[in-house]
Amino acid sequence: MKALFSIVFVALVAISGAAWGEESYPWNGHAAPFTFLFGNHIDEHQQSLVADGGFLEGFFYIAFTGETLDGYPIAVHGTEAVGWMINGVPVTARLLARVPGHHPLWCVDAAAIPSWPGYTHFHWIGPPEHADRLKVGKYYEGYLMKLTARETFFFAAFGGYVILPGIDFASHANIVTDCR
Secondary structure (H helix, E strand, O other), X not given: OHHHHHHHHHHHHHHHHHHHOOOOOOOOOOOOOOOEOOOOHHXXXXXXXXXXXXXEEEEEEEEEEEEEEOOEEEEEEOOOEEEEEEEEXXXXXXXXXXXXXXXXXXXXXXXXXXXXXXXXXXXXXXXXXXXXXXXOOOEEEEEEEEEXXXXXXXXXXXXXXXXXXXXXXXXXXXXXXXXX
């Protein structure tokens, strides 16, 4: 069911984008249908909706800096263009560590991870606004997400990553399943 929904969702977005003369869904400030809010800083660069079954569908946005690195256009989180399409499943995760300059490290039960590849990024719902206020050892509700990049660019965050079209396994990876 989820796979079918994802295919239909991506097709509808592609058709809608073509009708607007755009390559992807433009930032609309969380107007319908992409009204889901995490309630913290991630809302500054994501738009999504919660579909049937509680699955998250939407986009992570980027802004190009106008510079290049080794021929790749440099981008950061922003609202200029879709950098990634996101698919997410609701999970509970335990914060293992806050990592300055990187995403926090989370423990996710291996049984909660979908069998489809790419679910590597967890983000919590609600406060606190930023990761530096998360409590190590505490459990948080949120979404485990798969990010699928739309185009090639250099993502200038978290140490920097060359992003290629397709599933992005690395740039936002922040989970482990061995939580000893």
